[in-house]
Amino acid sequence: IPRLRMHPDAPSRSALKLEEALLVLLGPGDRERLLREGMQGADLGAAPGGWSWVLARHGVTVTAVDNGPMREELLAAGRVRHVREDGFRWQPRKKLDWMVCDMVEQPRRVAARMGEWFANDWCRRAVFNLKLPMKKRWDETRLCLDLFAEGAGRPLRVRARQLYHDREEITVYADGG
Numbered sequence: 150i151p152r153l154r155m156h157p158d159a160p161s162r163s164a165l166k167l168e169e170a171l172l173v174l175l176g177p178g179d180r181e182r183l184l185r186e187g188m189q190g191a192d193l194g195a196a197p198g199g200w201s202w203v204l205a206r207h208g209v210t211v212t213a214v215d216n217g218p219m220r221e222e223l224l225a226a227g228r229v230r231h232v233r234e235d236g237f238r239w240q241p242r243k244k245l246d247w248m249v250c251d252m253v254e255q256p257r258r259v260a261a262r263m264g265e266w267f268a269n270d271w272c273r274r275a276v277f278n279l280k281l282p283m284k285k286r287w288d289e290t291r292l293c294l295d296l297f298a299e300g301a302g303r304p305l306r307v308r309a310r311q312l313y314h315d316r317e318e319i320t321v322y323a324d325g326g
Contacts, residue, residue, distance in 0.1 A: 193236030194252030264300020
């Protein structure tokens with residue numbers, strides 16, 4: 150279990166979830182190769198900006214999609230642009246290197262939306278969380294991962310784990326190459 154400390158500039162505790170996901174679900178060589186200066190990404194359900202902040206710290210320019218408010222300091226730094234839209238409706242104008250999503254929503258709805266992103270070739274890779282119900286978590290996890298794979302409509306490299314900083318959720322990494 151990686152020992153992570155909350156950075157004083159992080160907009161929210163959720164930043165720890167993405168940091169842990171990148172450490173656990175990507176190998177060290179992958180992190181250096183797949184997260185670098187000049188890459189483009191989107192954060193669906195971004196407010197207040199924890200996951201956008203993590204991507205920006207890795208050099209990724211982020212479009213933060215959320216109707217809610219973002220931390221002003223994060224936007225002022227220049228790597229994050231806030232779009233006040235619904236993450237279930239917003240579409241990128243061009244293919245992105247990364248899409249991340251930590252929306253508080255029904256896991257099946259999130260899984261279907263993530264599949265749609267890969268089916269439409271809107272991103273190369275993604276990290277997203279599935280908030281699980283109190284009962285039958287394993288059944289729901291399996292159903293959501295199958296729904297995601299079916300929706301993507303193409304082979305993906307997928308890793309899913311419940312991480313230390315997750316609560317009643319699992320984190321999924323998907324790479325479409």
